[in-house]
Amino acid sequence: MAVRPPTGTVTFLITDLEGSTRLWEQDPEAMKAAMVRHDVLVESAIAANRGYVFARMGDGMAAAFATAGDAIAAAAGIRTALAGERWPTTGPLRARVGLHTDEGVVVNDTYASQPVNRCSRLMTAAHGGQVVISGATEVLVRDELPDGLELIDLGEHRLRDLGRPVRIFQLGHAGPREEFPPLRSLDSFAGNLPAQVNSFVGRTADVARVHAALDDSRIVTITGVGGVGKTRLAIQVAAGRLPRYPDDVWLIELAATRDPDSLADVVAEAFRLTPRAGRSIEDSLIDQLTGKQLLLLLDNCEHLLGAVARLAGRIERRCPGVVVLATSREGMAIDGEQLIALPPLRTGEPGEAIEELVRTDAVTLFVERARQGRADFTMTSNNAAAVVEICQRLDGVPLAIELAAARVIALSPTELAQRLDRRFQVLAGGRRGAVDRHATLRAAIDWSYELLSPAEQRLLARMAIFSGGCTLNAIEDVCSGDGVEPAEVLDGVTGLVARSLVVAEDTILGTRYRLLETIRQYAEERLAGAGDLQVLRTRHARCYAALCARANENFYGPEQLVWARQVNAERDNLRAALANAIDAGDAELAVELVANQPHQERAEGPTGEVVNVPVSQVLDLPGAEREPGYPQVLVMAAYVAQHTGDWDAVNEFCDRAVEADRRLPVAQRSDRVEMDVCSLQAQAYLAGGNYVAGLEAYMRSADLARAAGYVGLAAIFLAYGVSCAVLGGDEQRAIQTAERSVRLARRSGMPSAIVLGLNARAFALAAQDPPLARELLTESLALGSCPGEEVSSGLLTATMVAARLRDWELTLALATQTMRLWRWSAALMQTAPCLSLCARALAEEHAEVAGVLRGAAYAAYHAASPIDAPNASPAADTAHFNFVLEALRETGEIVTAALGRERQRELRIEGAALSMDEAVSYALTNG
Numbered sequence: 001m002a003v004r005p006p007t008g009t010v011t012f013l014i015t016d017l018e019g020s021t022r023l024w025e026q027d028p029e030a031m032k033a034a035m036v037r038h039d040v041l042v043e044s045a046i047a048a049n050r051g052y053v054f055a056r057m058g059d060g061m062a063a064a065f066a067t068a069g070d071a072i073a074a075a076a077g078i079r080t081a082l083a084g085e086r087w088p089t090t091g092p093l094r095a096r097v098g099l100h101t102d103e104g105v106v107v108n109d110t111y112a113s114q115p116v117n118r119c120s121r122l123m124t125a126a127h128g129g130q131v132v133i134s135g136a137t138e139v140l141v142r143d144e145l146p147d148g149l150e151l152i153d154l155g156e157h158r159l160r161d162l163g164r165p166v167r168i169f170q171l172g173h174a175g176p177r178e179e180f181p182p183l184r185s186l187d188s189f190a191g192n193l194p195a196q197v198n199s200f201v202g203r204t205a206d207v208a209r210v211h212a213a214l215d216d217s218r219i220v221t222i223t224g225v226g227g228v229g230k231t232r233l234a235i236q237v238a239a240g241r242l243p244r245y246p247d248d249v250w251l252i253e254l255a256a257t258r259d260p261d262s263l264a265d266v267v268a269e270a271f272r273l274t275p276r277a278g279r280s281i282e283d284s285l286i287d288q289l290t291g292k293q294l295l296l297l298l299d300n301c302e303h304l305l306g307a308v309a310r311l312a313g314r315i316e317r318r319c320p321g322v323v324v325l326a327t328s329r330e331g332m333a334i335d336g337e338q339l340i341a342l343p344p345l346r347t348g349e350p351g352e353a354i355e356e357l358v359r360t361d362a363v364t365l366f367v368e369r370a371r372q373g374r375a376d377f378t379m380t381s382n383n384a385a386a387v388v389e390i391c392q393r394l395d396g397v398p399l400a401i402e403l404a405a406a407r408v409i410a411l412s413p414t415e416l417a418q419r420l421d422r423r424f425q426v427l428a429g430g431r432r433g434a435v436d437r438h439a440t441l442r443a444a445i446d447w448s449y450e451l452l453s454p455a456e457q458r459l460l461a462r463m464a465i466f467s468g469g470c471t472l473n474a475i476e477d478v479c480s481g482d483g484v485e486p487a488e489v490l491d492g493v494t495g496l497v498a499r500s501l502v503v504a505e506d507t508i509l510g511t512r513y514r515l516l517e518t519i520r521q522y523a524e525e526r527l528a529g530a531g532d533l534q535v536l537r538t539r540h541a542r543c544y545a546a547l548c549a550r551a552n553e554n555f556y557g558p559e560q561l562v563w564a565r566q567v568n569a570e571r572d573n574l575r576a577a578l579a580n581a582i583d584a585g586d587a588e589l590a591v592e593l594v595a596n597q598p599h600q601e602r603a604e605g606p607t608g609e610v611v612n613v614p615v616s617q618v619l620d621l622p623g624a625e626r627e628p629g630y631p632q633v634l635v636m637a638a639y640v641a642q643h644t645g646d647w648d649a650v651n652e653f654c655d656r657a658v659e660a661d662r663r664l665p666v667a668q669r670s671d672r673v674e675m676d677v678c679s680l681q682a683q684a685y686l687a688g689g690n691y692v693a694g695l696e697a698y699m700r701s702a703d704l705a706r707a708a709g710y711v712g713l714a715a716i717f718l719a720y721g722v723s724c725a726v727l728g729g730d731e732q733r734a735i736q737t738a739e740r741s742v743r744l745a746r747r748s749g750m751p752s753a754i755v756l757g758l759n760a761r762a763f764a765l766a767a768q769d770p771p772l773a774r775e776l777l778t779e780s781l782a783l784g785s786c787p788g789e790e791v792s793s794g795l796l797t798a799t800m801v802a803a804r805l806r807d808w809e810l811t812l813a814l815a816t817q818t819m820r821l822w823r824w825s826a827a828l829m830q831t832a833p834c835l836s837l838c839a840r841a842l843a844e845e846h847a848e849v850a851g852v853l854r855g856a857a858y859a860a861y862h863a864a865s866p867i868d869a870p871n872a873s874p875a876a877d878t879a880h881f882n883f884v885l886e887a888l889r890e891t892g893e894i895v896t897a898a899l900g901r902e903r904q905r906e907l908r909i910e911g912a913a914l915s916m917d918e919a920v921s922y923a924l925t926n927g
Helices: 020-026 028-048 068-083 113-124 135-141 204-216 230-240 260-270 281-289 302-318 361-373 384-393 398-409 413-418 420-427 441-449 454-463 472-479 486-498 517-529 533-554 560-569 571-583 587-595 615-619 630-643 647-663 673-688 691-707 711-727 731-748 751-765 770-784 792-804 808-825 828-842 847-864 883-899 901-912 916-926
Strands: 008-017 052-057 060-065 095-104 131-134 149-157 166-173 219-223 249-253 294-299 322-328 337-341 503-507 510-514
Touching (some): 008 028, 008 068, 008 113, 020 028, 028 052, 028 060, 028 068, 060 068, 068 095, 068 131, 095 135, 204 219, 204 230, 204 322, 204 337, 219 230, 230 294, 260 302, 281 302, 413 420, 454 472, 472 486, 472 510, 533 560, 533 587, 560 571, 571 587, 587 615, 673 711, 691 711, 691 731, 711 731, 711 792, 731 751, 770 792, 792 808, 792 828, 792 883, 808 916, 828 883, 847 901
Parallel strands (some): 095 131, 219 337, 249 294, 294 322
Antiparallel strands (some): 052 060, 503 510
8 A cells, every 4th residue: 555645646536335324223233343344355455556545434435546547456446345245234335436537736644625525526426336437537547447347438427516517437347237327416316406617616614514504404594795605605515415305406596586576486487386276376386395305495585585584484384395595695584594604715814824825715716717717827936925815805705716817817816916906997897607796796796785775885885994893883983974873883783794794703802893805895985986985084083093092091001901902903993094194184183193002112012013103194294293292203203213223313303302392382291202202212322332321211211101100111111221230230220120110010000011020020130040030031921922912022021031041942932932023113123132142042053043143133233223322332341241242252152163263254244144034034934
């Protein structure tokens, strides 16, 4: 037997026992013994022909072969072995076997699902003792069959994957032929399921969910937004259940039916039923269905829900053998109904590797549909990222993906991705022959929109103003009025959720509502067409400016995490609000939004910076300088400049902020401007190596914070001062300052202050009392490293503590975690020490990597250091106190000892030439 799964062109073989359930019920003990022997015989035949068993399911097996000839020989061997065995059961074990040749792609030690599913469909069409093969396999073996075997052409058949018909052959012995009933393909059933020109992609879990619901309930409704694939899924499931219904499966398409009173006529027409004398058409239909066992598939019911619900209810009560499977934007709300909400196709998660993203159902669908327009289309390393981007930006909605894929005949995936901001124009007209409402993406959404009441239409259009979801309170605040009463909003949102136009998501903060981006763009066009776009943008900006103001009042105390979660949940809305205020030239709103941002450098809040603020655009707005919050915007600009190491700009913005604050009336002056300016000056001293001046500046910031009532901020500034004291060699003052920091932090209840205070004390005690320092560090990490709510600067200072403790494994883990949080902010003062400590942590075992990182770290320090910092001291003057510089020196010595002085110089030059992003990527890749 093959020890590894074959790849490339692979022939799949799948077996299953016919009638095994009956045999198990009649004699379980005999069947148990028989199955042991069955498995031995099947595995032996597969192994004898170099097959690889990759799955066992129920009473069957799935194997793969590198050649079609080996697979044919194995199938013949299985049939012969089972037929020649004397079984202890009440009847013989007869296996049906299917063979299909296709491309074998191995994912996580198993095969990609599509060719395996096709082989499984082929097998289920067969009968016990019958071996069937696809045309793809027949081509490979027709001229080299083993002696005594022949292939019998059974013609073209539609399998239950509902794709194009396939030619099927039966493997038989030369001589008298064994007769089998007709294949269990769609063609052998009297129902009216249509052939599907496209293959069914993915949805394995969703298919299973619908099957399970149909096992439990006689009325099942698949709900979802237009274009998400409800109809295609329902038809696929219905085809898979055909053998369960002696009277077959019947599809009733209701899209074109506008009159609810004509529903019974449309359903009866599918059965070619005429009314009986003295009976209505609906009564005649119920009479006809009473003794039947069938599946009735009612497709697109949303505009006829009342009539469909009444008919389905009558069927449920009067026709016990009839099962109803419906598709609709919303459920029928009748007793016994089970709802299956169909989500978009999976497109991957943030941070997921491209190798995994290209295997998602959404990408598979795009590639398959693209090949229908361009047979030579392939996904390569050059276009894979663009294909993934297209699928993600189209929210995994199958209709949208199919329409996009149809455009590859004229546009490359990269070009298509660039044009998706105009997705309605780009995708319109990309497909012919579809039902009218599905001919374009706009038509698919029009279908849902036209079914809404005027108030619901207005509400949907107005909800387009939100980005990244919103709360019900925000919807009531922004969207009510002018035809939408505040009391109607809840019912309106509920209706839109029920119709799958709005997605409701449970979060730690409660329910949030969002529109899929495709729906949002459509709704925004409706909003613009009504002339309400600018009015709603202003309402939206005011709503989130008020949120920022409330957050700013509560962010620096015990409720910090609560408000951090709220503000972070609204990041997209905050960005949109600020962008709209800037575009409208509304200086008042723009300044208010920026001035009240609880930003990372001041607050040390969880998850770091809340919003990347376009501060310069706000400062340039006419009239901005007259707003009370203008000095705070200048402070924010200084923090942004500090991130990039532009200390000249930091000093300029600080001077302007102080001057602007002094020009304001006393009642409007901020009690934070001087505090923030002192903190920024302290950072400049620290970066320039003047640790004494840096310590004093932080002490001044802490005093100002306490005077203004910001106890948590005072604790944070003291914690930073501890670093200056240690680096400056004043260990005793460091310990005293750290103890003050922890006391104030615990008094404030501010989570990030507690984390930084604990780290500061651990940092100060690392040399004198390592066990206590480690205990403090453990407490800090437990509080400040919760995924998604990390205190970013807390992780940085924790890295410093681990390094002082010379715990290089923990140092490396914390440094890489810190860099992942900071990497997009270009924060040189955070990146430089992380690179330094990564280099030292890797030096002993990975000298080459350490040498490169050492060079990158020196370059980062040089870029971060202010050239003309006031009263700056050369770093060399205090180098013997600076454990980070000491770590770099040690790294150099270790690298030189391992690789030689010349190679050490080459690696330092190589590292210094890297950009900061390249250096961080190198560290994260090799760390």
